[in-house]
Amino acid sequence: xxxxxxxxxxxxxxxxxxxxxxxxxxxxxxxxxxxxxxxxxxxxxxxxxxxxxxxxxxxxxxxxxxxxxxxxxxxxxxxxxxxxxxxxxxxxxxxxxxxxxxxxxxxxxxxxxxxxxxxxxxxxxxxxxxxxxxxxxxxxxxxxxxxxxxxxxxxxxxxxxxxxxxxxxxxxxxxxxxxxxxxxxxxxxxxxxxxxxxxxxxxxxxxxxxxxxxxxxxxxxxxxxxxxxxxxxxxxxxxxxxxxxxxxxxxxxxxxxxxxxxxxxxxxxxxxxxxxxxxxxxxxxxxxxxxxxxxxxxxxxxxxxxxxxxxxxxxxxxxxxxxxxxxxxxxxxxxxxxxxxxxxxxxxxxxxxxxxxxxxxxxxxxxxxxxxxxxxxxxxxxxxxxxxxxxxxxxxxxxxxxxxxxxxxxxxxxxxxxxxxxxxxxxxxxxxxxxxxxxxxxxxxxxxxxxxxxxxxxxxxxxxxxxxxxxxxxxxxxxxxxxxxxxxxxxxxxxxxxxxxxxxxxxxxxxxxxxxxxxxxxxxxxxxxxxxxxxxxxxxxxxxxxxxxxxxxxxxxxxxxxxxxxxxxxxx
Numbered sequence: 367x368x369x370x371x372x373x374x375x376x377x378x379x380x381x382x383x384x385x386x387x388x389x390x391x392x393x394x395x396x397x398x399x400x401x402x403x404x405x406x407x408x409x410x411x412x413x414x415x416x417x418x419x420x421x422x423x424x425x426x427x428x429x430x431x432x433x434x435x436x437x438x439x440x441x442x443x444x445x446x447x448x449x450x451x452x453x454x455x456x457x458x459x460x461x462x463x464x465x466x467x468x469x470x471x472x473x474x475x476x477x478x479x480x481x482x483x484x485x486x487x488x489x490x491x492x493x494x495x496x497x498x499x500x501x502x503x504x505x506x507x508x509x510x511x512x513x514x515x516x517x518x519x520x521x522x523x524x525x526x527x528x529x530x531x532x533x534x535x536x537x538x539x540x541x542x543x544x545x546x547x548x549x550x551x552x553x554x555x556x557x558x559x560x561x562x563x564x565x566x567x568x569x570x571x572x573x574x575x576x577x578x579x580x581x582x583x584x585x586x587x588x589x590x591x592x593x594x595x596x597x598x599x600x601x602x603x604x605x606x607x608x609x610x611x612x613x614x615x616x617x618x619x620x621x622x623x624x625x626x627x628x629x630x631x632x633x634x635x636x637x638x639x640x641x642x643x644x645x646x647x648x649x650x651x652x653x654x655x656x657x658x659x660x661x662x663x664x665x666x667x668x669x670x671x672x673x674x675x676x677x678x679x680x681x682x683x684x685x686x687x688x689x690x691x692x693x694x695x696x697x698x699x700x701x702x703x704x705x706x707x708x709x710x711x712x713x714x715x716x717x718x719x720x721x722x723x724x725x726x727x728x729x730x731x732x733x734x735x736x737x738x739x740x741x742x743x744x745x746x747x748x749x750x751x752x753x754x755x756x757x758x759x760x761x762x763x764x765x766x767x768x769x770x771x772x773x774x775x776x777x778x779x780x781x782x783x784x785x786x787x788x789x790x791x792x793x794x795x796x797x798x799x800x801x802x803x804x805x806x807x808x809x810x811x812x813x814x815x816x817x818x819x820x821x822x823x824x825x826x827x828x829x830x831x832x833x834x835x836x837x838x839x840x841x842x843x844x845x846x847x848x849x850x851x852x853x854x855x856x857x858x859x860x861x862x863x864x865x866x867x868x869x870x871x872x873x874x875x876x877x878x879x880x881x882x883x884x885x886x887x888x889x890x891x892x893x894x895x896x897x898x899x900x901x902x903x904x905x906x907x908x909x910x911x912x913x914x915x916x917x918x919x920x921x922x923x924x925x926x927x928x929x930x931x932x933x934x935x936x937x938x
Contacts, residue, residue, distance in 0.1 A: 368664035370418040377664030387742040406443030422626040433476040452640045454502040464624045478506040504534040564866045568875040576873040586649040597737035602662035670726035778906040786810040794852035835885040836876045842884035843897040846912045856908045861889040890934040892923035905929045
């Protein structure tokens with residue numbers, strides 16, 4: 367991607383090294399967990415490459431492949447929809463300021479057509495989330511319509527795009543059903559900006575925000591910023607500031623043919639600013655920020671071609687060397703650090719006072735080397751990293767907001783899954799919290815009533831389920847019957863936890879206790895239940911069979927085998 371923007375192989379190699387060793391880019395690839403983004407991000411990267419090629423080259427295949435790879439990314443990971451909004455915003459701003467060239471119009475048209483057809487004709491999540499009438503798509507329709515008007519009536523009609531978008535949004539809100547499907551996302555944005563940290567009092571947030579504001583969507587603290595994105599962002603800032611300053615010049619936005627390379631940089635600038643804001647709200651967005659930061663390092667390589675080291679670069683190199691000496695003093699002791707410091711001072715003194723000149727590209731190469739060294743070392747060392755320990759020594763620590771309690775204890779899940787597969791029938795449906803439900807579906811091959819998506823009707827069912835836990839048994843039984851549930855899988859956290867990280871009592875704003883709650887009876891008093899029979903129990907979880915109307919549980923609802931976690935006297 368950087369090679370396409372700069373047309374320089376060395377710049378592309380520098381960017382590739384910086385991204386490959388970026389802790390923020392690979393941190394979510396550590397361990398044995400597979401994420402949607404592992405598939406979506408390569409597709410997005412190829413899309414960006416074809417996007418920059420399509421801005422510069424005439425071949426229609428670049429635009430077609432650009433649209434196809436974006437469509438693949440959208441189908442793979444819903445977070446790509448944030449990028450789609452930024453992409454449409456780029457087209458919108460360019461249309462209003464300098465106009466869209468034929469290549470850009472072709473790109474916009476193919477992307478809009480591809481997404482529209484996929485989200486209306488095929489059985490994919492874009493169809494069920496009505497992505498064809500999302501904010502980004504409505505803006506794209508308005509742009510294409512306004513462009514047709516401009517062709518017939520002239521450039522003075524280009525501002526028609528603004529009222530067109532507002533009109534379409536108003537029609538959507540007033541006439542089309544389910545327009546609030548993504549309201550929880552925008553609510554979360556609003557309350558993240560309002561409170562910054564999740565309030566301990568759940569009544570200060572609506573239900574959707576209590577639920578959706580989870581550890582992957584918290585703001586990064588200073589420790590996370592320094593470890594994840596500091597080097598790419600710091601190295602990108604000179605180019606970002608320089609191009610932003612250029613856009614502030616009087617003639618920068620005059621209606622005239624803007625060369626493709628300027629349009630590429632305008633898109634990179636918009637993406638950098640947008641995803642920096644998104645990252646400060648949700649640290650999970652960090653990889654998008656890296657994608658729009660690192661190409662600026664390649665652009666800096668193209669501009670830093672002088673022989674004299676500029677003051678800013680000199681200060682940056684000096685600070686890196688100073689940080690290196692401090693780290694050596696912390697890791698190897700003052701003697702080793704002093705030796706290295708003396709060598710650095712001798713070399714630096716000759717550069718500054720004898721008259722030797724360091725080419726600007728050498729300085730940039732040194733900065734990239736420091737970045738690769740620091741990020742690569744921290745990635746490999748992880749908890750043993752001297753960089754992390756040095757930050758701890760300075761009082762800069764990881765955010766406690768990302769810490770979560772254990773949702774289910776280690777051995778409880780395999781035992782439950784084994785019991786379900788052995789004792790239940792294939793068609794019997796299970797109701798459990800959404801973090802456990804997919805395991806029941808995959809490993810026990812039983813139908814489930816909850817899954818891990820936060821959107822649309824499943825999100826509404828989750829809200830209904832959460833509130834039913836803290837109502838009377840009859841109401842929870844009615845909920846189970848409504849969704850044809852055969853078994854209900856209860857775990858101790860449903861009643862005992864009240865922390866802000868998605869505990870049921872927090873998201874339903876039930877911080878106290880009531881003996882009339884269904885959850886209280888499931889946990890402490892199963893013998894009082896009238897519509898549920900305790901079929902299985904281990905130290906942490908219970909499986910209740912939902913009885914048909916008129917059938918009684920008998921005398922099986924006992925704390926057996928005994929678990930102190932379910933003993934009411936232990937908690938008195």
